[in-house]
Amino acid sequence: DAGVIQSPRHEVTEMGQEVTLRCKPISGHDYLFWYRQTMMRGLELLIYFNNNVPIDDSGMPEDRFSAKMPNASFSTLKIQPSEPRDSAVYFCASSFDWSTDTQYFGPGTRLTVL
Amino acid sequence: GNSVTQMEGPVTLSEEAFLTINCTYTATGYPSLFWYVQYPGEGLQLLLKATKADDKGSNKGFEATYRKETTSFHLEKGSVQVSDSAVYFCALSVGYSGAGSYQLTFGKGTKLSVIP
Numbered sequence: 001d002a003g004v005i006q007s008p009r010h011e012v013t014e015m016g017q018e019v020t021l022r023c024k025p026i027s028g029h030d031y032l033f034w035y036r037q038t039m040m041r042g043l044e045l046l047i048y049f050n051n052n053v054p055i056d057d058s059g060m061p062e063d064r065f066s067a068k069m070p071n072a073s074f075s076t077l078k079i080q081p082s083e084p085r086d087s088a089v090y091f092c093a094s095s096f097d098w099s100t101d102t103q104y105f106g107p108g109t110r111l112t113v114l
Numbered sequence: 115g116n117s118v119t120q121m122e123g124p125v126t127l128s129e130e131a132f133l134t135i136n137c138t139y140t141a142t143g144y145p146s147l148f149w150y151v152q153y154p155g156e157g158l159q160l161l162l163k164a165t166k167a168d169d170k171g172s173n174k175g176f177e178a179t180y181r182k183e184t185t186s187f188h189l190e191k192g193s194v195q196v197s198d199s200a201v202y203f204c205a206l207s208v209g210y211s212g213a214g215s216y217q218l219t220f221g222k223g224t225k226l227s228v229i230p
Contacts, residue, residue: 042222105157
């Protein structure tokens with residue numbers, strides 16, 4: 001399996017622009033997670049899905065952030081409008097089962113908002 | 115709530131030195147415990163895990179034992195190599211019944227640098 005695939009790997013945009021990050025989980029995994037990593041705040045869970053349904057979005061910072069999972073093989077994280085404080089590395093991860101199971105992380109998208 | 119506390123880094127060791135990275139946790143319920151490793155420019159990957167008390171996880175020479183009495187899951191390696199230089203994250207997850215819900219909590223990470 002190719003592992004979790006994220007695109008783009010790097011994104012540079014200007015404040016106010018819309019940003020869309022994409023993720024393809026490992027086939028057969030029922031859980032998908034979006035994380036944000038910064039030096040100041042470390043690794044933060046933004047939202048996760050089970051069987052394409054959002055289960056917990058309490059980590060989403062504000063209404064500018066939204067996430068969708070239209071099918072089992074694709075998810076997006078959208079920021080509109082983007083702000084410089086959104087600059088971070090965004091990771092997508094997937095797992096087969098819950099609680100005891102391993103999460104498999106993608107390589108991340110490094111977002112820079114100017 | 116659930117929380118993970120791990121020792122602050124950075125940690126710098128010489129090659130072949132003994133490594134310990136401390137991790138303690140607080141949790142409701144019965145957590146599973148994990149160590150993830152992040153190499154420069156990459157995503158996190160599982161290093162080892164333990165799903166119940168007294169279990170020992172091990173991989174690539176690293177070990178950690180789930181100690182319920184001390185709520186700890188310290189990471190150890192007898193002889194580190196330069197290739198072990200990375201950031202190490204301790205994490206716990208607790209499952210809740212219904213709707214496939216669970217909570218995963220990561221520590222802040224400990225950066226390890228191993229010098230030749």
